[in-house]
Structures are given as C-alpha cells and as structure tokens.
Amino acid sequence: MLLTLIISGMVWAQELPYKDTDFACTDQVAAQKYVRDYRIDVPAFGGLELCDSKVDTKKLLNDLEIVEKGNFNTIGNNVFIRGFIPADGYYAWLKSQTYGIDRGNDMPSATAYNSGGYFTMQDGWAQLSTLGRVGTVIHEARHTAGYRHVGCSQGPYQGASVSGCDTTYQYAGSHAIEMEYYARVTVLGTNFHPVYKTMARLMGIARSNFVFNQPVISKKEGILALTQNNSHADLIIDDQVIAREVPQKIGMLKRTSFGGVKFTGTDAYAIELYGNERLNAAIEDTYSYYKLLERDAGPVFDFEEYDVAPKRFSVQMKDSRSIQFFNYPRGVWNQVRPLNVEVKRTATRLVDGQTGLFLIDGQGSVYPVNSQNQTVGTALGIKWDPSHIDIATYNGKTLILKTDGVIYERLASGSEAVWSLGKNRYAALINTPVYDGFAVEQ
Amino acid sequence: MLFRGLVIFALVIGIWGFFKNPKVQVGEKAQSIFKTAKPTTTEPQVKVSERLSPLETRLRREASNVGRMDAAPDDTEVRLQEWAHTLSATELEQLEKAALDIDKPQDDRFLAVMLMAWSEKAEALENLKDIALAEIDPFLSPNRLGDFERVLRMQAVDGMIDIPGQGENIARTLQSVAASTADTTIADRAYRALASVQGEAKSPEQQDKEAMEALLKKSKKK
Numbered sequence: 001m002l003l004t005l006i007i008s009g010m011v012w013a014q015e016l017p018y019k020d021t022d023f024a025c026t027d028q029v030a031a032q033k034y035v036r037d038y039r040i041d042v043p044a045f046g047g048l049e050l051c052d053s054k055v056d057t058k059k060l061l062n063d064l065e066i067v068e069k070g071n072f073n074t075i076g077n078n079v080f081i082r083g084f085i086p087a088d089g090y091y092a093w094l095k096s097q098t099y100g101i102d103r104g105n106d107m108p109s110a111t112a113y114n115s116g117g118y119f120t121m122q123d124g125w126a127q128l129s130t131l132g133r134v135g136t137v138i139h140e141a142r143h144t145a146g147y148r149h150v151g152c153s154q155g156p157y158q159g160a161s162v163s164g165c166d167t168t169y170q171y172a173g174s175h176a177i178e179m180e181y182y183a184r185v186t187v188l189g190t191n192f193h194p195v196y197k198t199m200a201r202l203m204g205i206a207r208s209n210f211v212f213n214q215p216v217i218s219k220k221e222g223i224l225a226l227t228q229n230n231s232h233a234d235l236i237i238d239d240q241v242i243a244r245e246v247p248q249k250i251g252m253l254k255r256t257s258f259g260g261v262k263f264t265g266t267d268a269y270a271i272e273l274y275g276n277e278r279l280n281a282a283i284e285d286t287y288s289y290y291k292l293l294e295r296d297a298g299p300v301f302d303f304e305e306y307d308v309a310p311k312r313f314s315v316q317m318k319d320s321r322s323i324q325f326f327n328y329p330r331g332v333w334n335q336v337r338p339l340n341v342e343v344k345r346t347a348t349r350l351v352d353g354q355t356g357l358f359l360i361d362g363q364g365s366v367y368p369v370n371s372q373n374q375t376v377g378t379a380l381g382i383k384w385d386p387s388h389i390d391i392a393t394y395n396g397k398t399l400i401l402k403t404d405g406v407i408y409e410r411l412a413s414g415s416e417a418v419w420s421l422g423k424n425r426y427a428a429l430i431n432t433p434v435y436d437g438f439a440v441e442q
Numbered sequence: 443m444l445f446r447g448l449v450i451f452a453l454v455i456g457i458w459g460f461f462k463n464p465k466v467q468v469g470e471k472a473q474s475i476f477k478t479a480k481p482t483t484t485e486p487q488v489k490v491s492e493r494l495s496p497l498e499t500r501l502r503r504e505a506s507n508v509g510r511m512d513a514a515p516d517d518t519e520v521r522l523q524e525w526a527h528t529l530s531a532t533e534l535e536q537l538e539k540a541a542l543d544i545d546k547p548q549d550d551r552f553l554a555v556m557l558m559a560w561s562e563k564a565e566a567l568e569n570l571k572d573i574a575l576a577e578i579d580p581f582l583s584p585n586r587l588g589d590f591e592r593v594l595r596m597q598a599v600d601g602m603i604d605i606p607g608q609g610e611n612i613a614r615t616l617q618s619v620a621a622s623t624a625d626t627t628i629a630d631r632a633y634r635a636l637a638s639v640q641g642e643a644k645s646p647e648q649q650d651k652e653a654m655e656a657l658l659k660k661s662k663k664k
Contacts, residue, residue, distance in 0.1 A: 024507070053506050053547075062509040062510070066509065066510075070511070111585065111586050124587060127548070128548055128590065129548035129552060129590060130509035130549055136586065186650075187651070191511050191513055191515070192512060193510065194518055194519040194522070195505075195549070195552055195553050197515070198552075198556065199552055199593065199597075201650050201651070202596050202600075203593050205596075205650055206589060206627060207589060209627070292633075
C-alpha cells in the first residue's frame, strides 16, 4: 500500500511540474520525435534547447507541440472552416509536407520560405508571436503541394514587389489553410491559452481582409423591394421571393455595404435580410457606414454609401445644395462643397446601366459625381424619367420601379414587361448584397 | 579568429545547403535560391543583456505559457485577471512601454495589452489609447510584423470597453481614436467599439464570435 502511494506520488510529480522553469520545458522524448519527424537542423536553430524560449529551437519545439496537441471540437464546416486540413490531422499533414526545417537569414524581407518542402525560417519568424510562428509553419507547408501566391490587387500588400496574396479562399492555398487554422482555434479550440485564442481571432479577421484578392465571404446581388403599405419588404434572391420585416419608420430605402436600411434623415434602421426576428423593434444600423452620419445639425437631406471599385465612398448632403465626402484615411468629413444646382433626389444607378452617384434636379437633369476627385460634372445627355422611382439590376436585367408601384423589366428590344418576381405593389426598390456566409431563412 | 572560423563554417554550410536543396522556392516572398550564412545567435533582435523589471519578469513568465497547451483556459484567464486587478498606475505605464517595444517578444506585448484592459483601472484607458494610436513603423509593414502591430492595436481598442464605470470617457476616447488614426482597420474597430459602448451594438469581440457561430449554424443545417 505504502509502496503504491510512493510510486503514484512519483508519477504525479512527473506529470505535474510545479516550478515555472520546469513547467515551460519541452519533454525530451517529444523533442526528439519533432526533430526526427520534421528533420530539424537543430544547430542552425541554436542547438537543442528544451526550456529557454529565447533559443529558436525551443520556439520551434513549442510550435510543433501546439500543432500536435491542439484540440478542436468538430461541429462542421463553414465559410472559413472547410476541412482543407482535418481538425485532428494537423500534425500528420504538416509532417507529410515538410522535408526539413532550417534556420537562415538569407532573405531578410521574408518571414520564411519553402524550397521544395524544405523550410527556411528567417529572423522575422523568430520575432513573431507563438501564433504568428505556428501560422507561418502551417502556411509554408501548403506551398509544398505547389500552391503559389499572386500579386495583391487590394489591401496593404497591394503594389508590393513580391506576390503575397491568394486569388480566392476556395483556391485553398497557404492563406486559406492558415485562416482555417485561426478560425478553428477561435471557435472550436478547447485547450489553447486565452491570449493565443484572442490573437487568433484578431489575426484571422485582420488578415482575411487583405490576403485574398476576392473577399472570403462572397456576396450575391439580391433585390429588396418595400411594399407600398410598408407592411414588409420582399427580398428576391435566387428567384425566390422571401418576405422580410421592416422597421416601422418613415424613411427612404437605402442600400448599405451590409444589406439595406430605412433612412429617416437622422437615423438608419437595419432590415434583417437573413431571418424574421418578430421583434417589432427598430434596430439602428451600426454596421454600415451610416454610423458616420453627423446628426448634430438635424436631419440631412440625403446620405449614400456606395462603391466605385475598388473604393468605397460615403457622402452626405446636409441640404439640397451641398455635398460632403467622408475622408476615410483621416476619419473625418471633408469640407462641405456647395453645388450650383438644386438637387431633387440622388440615384446610384441609371436606366442605361451607369453606376456611381448621380444628382438629379427638378427638371430631371442628371449630374454625375466624380467620386475620385469629388467634383460634379455637367449634365448627362439623358434625363431621369419622372415615372421612374428606382432602378436596380437582377441577373443582368435592368429593373424599373415606376410610380404605379409595379416593377418592370427592360427587355433587349428596349420595350418593358412586368417583372414576374415582383409580387406586390412597391414604394421603393434597391439592390442589396446578400452574403453567402449567412443562411437566408424562409 | 573565432569570427573567421564562423564565416568559413557559414560559407561551407551555405554551399552545402545550395546543393542539398537547389529547387525553386514558393514561399511568401521567395526571391533567391541561395542560402548564405546561418545564424549562430539565437535571438538576433533582442539585446543579450536585457534586464527585466520584476513586472516584466512576471510578464515574460506568464507569456511563455501562451505557447503551451492549456487544459483549463478559463482558469488561466481568471488568474491573469486577478493579477491585472492588482496593477498600479505605474505598472500600467510600464506595460504600455512594454507593449510598444518592438524589441520585446510579441507574446509579452500582446499579454501586456490584455492585462491593461483586464486591470479595469480608469488610468488604463489612456494607456490603451496611446497604444491604439501609436504609429506603425512603415518598416514593419506590409509583412507579418506589421500585421501583428495592427492586431495589437485592435486589441487595445477592444480592451477599452472592458473598463467599467467609464462610459463617457470610453466613448470620448474611442471617438478620438477613430478620428485620429490613419489606419482604416483601427478606425473601423473603434467605430464598432463606440457603437457597443453607446448600447447600439454588441462588442466587437462578440460580433466576431457571433459571426463565426452563425456560420457554423448554417453548416449544421445543411
């Protein structure tokens, strides 16, 4: 009995180190396995070191231990987590894609590089956080299978002399593999340090915004049409007509970067596109750029948030004779610019297919706004038809909502026909982005 | 003598490395297939004689656990929060300095920012604002070091809303950050945090998590 207690006590002492210095050390058997499995050039990393994290060998051993022992719940796939790598297979996959790991400083501008399955970790790698280092190793491993980067067409890497982006998430390249790992750590990880998890969430969000030339969450263009009696709006997507609750507020139907809002001149109220909450409560839209509204001086005449690829613009008109652009880099509104026309309304799409921002006066004259240099051009050759309320597009067709409340489809011949998916009489019509990351509930 | 020896050793290893591995690279910034000298020092960017204050020593010790598996992350968070509650204004200043010191390990720096928020001290608001608005060295961006700097500042913004009893101060600070930063990512984060403080939206952290959970729900339905 006593012997059993002594033996169990010894085992306990081995399993749970109590000194900080001991606690942080890597098990020697595990270290030897990592060195063998990944053919680590130990001398290049500063020699075998199991405890001192200042030594790069210890950093790499930590990284591989996290890869091996990180545990994830398995719920299913989503936009970020697509099962590119099995949740319980990171170690085996990484091993299969790694023919050797070396430490060098021959390419100071790089964090690491992969040459035919041999990774060379640079000084930049050694300076990274644990998460950054693990992400780098996983990232590099994907290159072994031939996945390469392309130039960045947007974001902070745009214009860089080297290729640093992947075209899409679906390509399943190095960036996607890395993002999938961060997403798993964030929402499915069970045994990661809280600081590691927080960093994974922020790193995933930050990097996924700019390392893919096409956004991770892709969007479709749907139609949102507000009924004349303001009872609901019809969301039309994939040829399905789905009724959606609308805030019971008097206002203009406006497109935003996240969907649609009812805009009262002082506030924007979100329209829930993805489900009916049956709350009968108006929820202020704080997600789109309508949050930039300056309400202090009372209601504004109009506000638009629109894209002229690849840039987004937000514009407010405090009255019908002035316009003001938001300066994103500085986070402030630029100076108010007076107009030499009295604007009756604005539009972001014309019947001939032109998009952007257009100012329309009482005679129907249409003035294009040059968003890049923030000037207003001379009147276009076409006039706004007074029988038109709004213009939108659906699967390449031009749709026109007219004052009779009916949506018409413009045919190739130039004639118009009642649009078959317009089931009601409507007061307003917009295009709305519908993101494929979220399920649209019927 | 030793230096010459190291140079010769590095050249030999470099030539050996080239013949061992003369393949085309496909790394993030692959440019050359030549390898040159290998490092014989382990921490090229960190001063060898780095002297740490007692606070920094504890920070370093705790941060070393970030790179370890954690069987009880909730308990760890509580323990770190308890420590954070004991931090003085002077120690918060030291943490700010540590958080912005690019020569310190990134795990230490990120933990420093989280501790400042967890301290729940009103004084921490200014420290977090300083971090959120600290200019990112153009030399560090665009690359992973720059990405970390941005994420560190995002955490500083998120952390402000954890400080209780400072509603108006937090709103004012976030407005100031949103209006002053030249970085659109930080500005957007500040606007989201501001909406949260004003009761118009959930916290950015909750928004992140709910977005990801919504995505998971969608896949479960399929």
